Structures are given as C-alpha cells and as structure tokens.
Amino acid sequence: MNLPVLLPASAHAAQVSAPVAGGGLRLLAGLLLVLGLMLLLYAASRRGLRWLPNHRESRIQIHETRPLGGRKSLCLVEVRGRELLIGVSGERITLLCELGTTAKPSFAETLRNQSPSREPVS
Numbered sequence: 001m002n003l004p005v006l007l008p009a010s011a012h013a014a015q016v017s018a019p020v021a022g023g024g025l026r027l028l029a030g031l032l033l034v035l036g037l038m039l040l041l042y043a044a045s046r047r048g049l050r051w052l053p054n055h056r057e058s059r060i061q062i063h064e065t066r067p068l069g070g071r072k073s074l075c076l077v078e079v080r081g082r083e084l085l086i087g088v089s090g091e092r093i094t095l096l097c098e099l100g101t102t103a104k105p106s107f108a109e110t111l112r113n114q115s116p117s118r119e120p121v122s
Contacts, residue, residue, distance in 0.1 A: 064076040071090035076083065083099040
C-alpha cells in the first residue's frame with residue numbers, strides 16, 4: 001500500500017510546502033541582499049567616491065546656493081577654474097558677476113611652499 005494516498009490532503013500539503021517555503025525565504029533573502037548592495041553602490045556613487053568605475057571629474061561645480069525666497073536663489077559656481085555668481089529664478093538664469101579665477105598652484109609650487117626655507121651655509 002502506498003502511504004501518501006492514505007494521508008489526508010492537508011497533511012500531504014504541509015509536508016510538500018515546508019521545503020518550498022524554506023527555499024522561498026532563501027530566495028527572498030538573496031534578493032534583498034542584492035538590492036541592498038545596489039543601493040549602497042548607488043549612494044556611494046552619488047557622494048563622488050573616486051574608486052568607482054566611470055567616475056569623471058566634473059567641470060562644473062556648485063560650491064554654494066542661497067535661497068532668496070520664492071523660486072529665487074544665488075549660486076556660487078566654478079566652471080574650469082572661474083568662479084561665477086549666478087542668479088536663478090523660475091524664469092531665467094542670469095550671470096551677476098565673475099568673481100575671479102581659482103588658479104590651483106602647480107605641484108612644484110606647492111612643494112616649494114611646503115618645504116622649510118633653507119639658507120645657504122657660508
């Protein structure tokens with residue numbers, strides 16, 4: 001005689017669904033782990049970490065934004081070493097003034113400035 005035929009249908013279903021439920025939980029846990037890693041990498045890329053692939057140095061950087069009320073604000077922007085003060089409203093963007101350049105010293109100049117001054121010994 002075949003034993004599963006004699007068991008009630010609910011008991012047979014409980015025996016079959018137990019391994020399926022365990023596998024489903026493992027599948028769900030794996031899916032949540034992969035989604036969590038994707039969200040972590042996305043958050044890291046938004047913060048500008050340089051170790052991620054295909055991260056390009058942006059040429060336009062917004063240093064500061066000050067709201068003026070309504071939909072108006074002032075923005076201090078750097079574009080290719082030039083600092084610009086820009087007025088932004090709902091209808092337009094206006095260059096208010098150019099504040100100057102933010103010339104970065106060369107490596108040699110930085111090294112000269114960091115080394116202690118040595119006077120020749122006579």
